[in-house]
Amino acid sequence: MxxxxxxxxxxxxxxxxxxxxxxxxxxxxxxxxxxxxxxxxxxxxxxxxxxxxxxxxxxxxxxxxxxxxxxxxxxxxxNALVQTMIPADLGVGALRTLAAIALKGPILQTDLVDLRGSGVYQHVQELAEQGFVHKRRQANGRSFRLQVSDKFYQYFEVDELPKI
Missing domain, CATH: 1.10.10.10 (Winged helix-like DNA-binding domain superfamily/Winged helix DNA-binding domain)
Structure with missing residues (x-):
């Protein structure tokens, strides 16, 4: 099943x-x-x-x-708790997208869009610009393979991600 x-x-x-x-x-x-x-x-x-x-x-x-x-x-x-817990430079949507990449990665951007919606394109651009995500174009040139960077592990003080 x-x-x-x-x-x-x-x-x-x-x-x-x-x-x-x-x-x-x-x-x-x-x-x-x-x-x-x-x-x-x-x-x-x-x-x-x-x-x-x-x-x-x-x-x-x-x-x-x-x-x-x-x-x-x-x-x-x-809202006040959100402001203290979430860095001002990452919104909730971008953080959820980052979490999906961390848990499912490496993941194709097209698969991530299917999972999270079209807002992912902006989130991924923002996350890549800030150094939390690596984007690598696939050989066929149709999509990017996404995975978290070393900065992700350092920033969130994570040694390794759970195996799912």
Whole structure:
């Protein structure tokens, strides 16, 4: 059984939570429906369930609906903590992209876009400029192979990454 097959056993709200986390951007109901492969009404019901679940938890995260769609985000009351924990020169999206590269790398940029969305192009450029990521064009010239640099290990004080 593949890992995708094992997703069929999960609650729809849990799948939606995973999609919102991985994409780290607002997603329309239509996009969410496409990603989880379920009926629109079922997705809408599961989103409401998930939003209520987060509203009742004592959690740092929340699901919000914006003009662009639904997103999983840090509650506003944690903004001060974000400012102290995250370097000003790296945003949350870039950090999530960096984490994906660190955990999945080396990874093709096209695969990373499939995983995280088109915002990856800007994140990768920013991360490469700051020296956290190495970009190497593939022999076929169609994509870049990405992996974290020595600066990543030094900056985040990591000796080695977990094997997954």
């Amino acid at each position: 593949s890992s995708v097959d094992s997703l069929t056993d999960l609650r729809l709200s849990t799948k939606l939570e995973a999609v919102l986390y991985l994409k780290s951007q607002a997603l329309t109901l239509a996009k969410l429906t496409e990603y989880v492969g379920e009926e629109r009404d079922d997705v809408e019901d599961a989103l409401i369930e998930l939003m209520q679940d987060y509203a009742q938890r004592d959690s740092a995260l929340e699901i919000v609906e914006t003009d662009q769609g639904y997103s999983l985000q840090l509650r506003e009351r944690f």
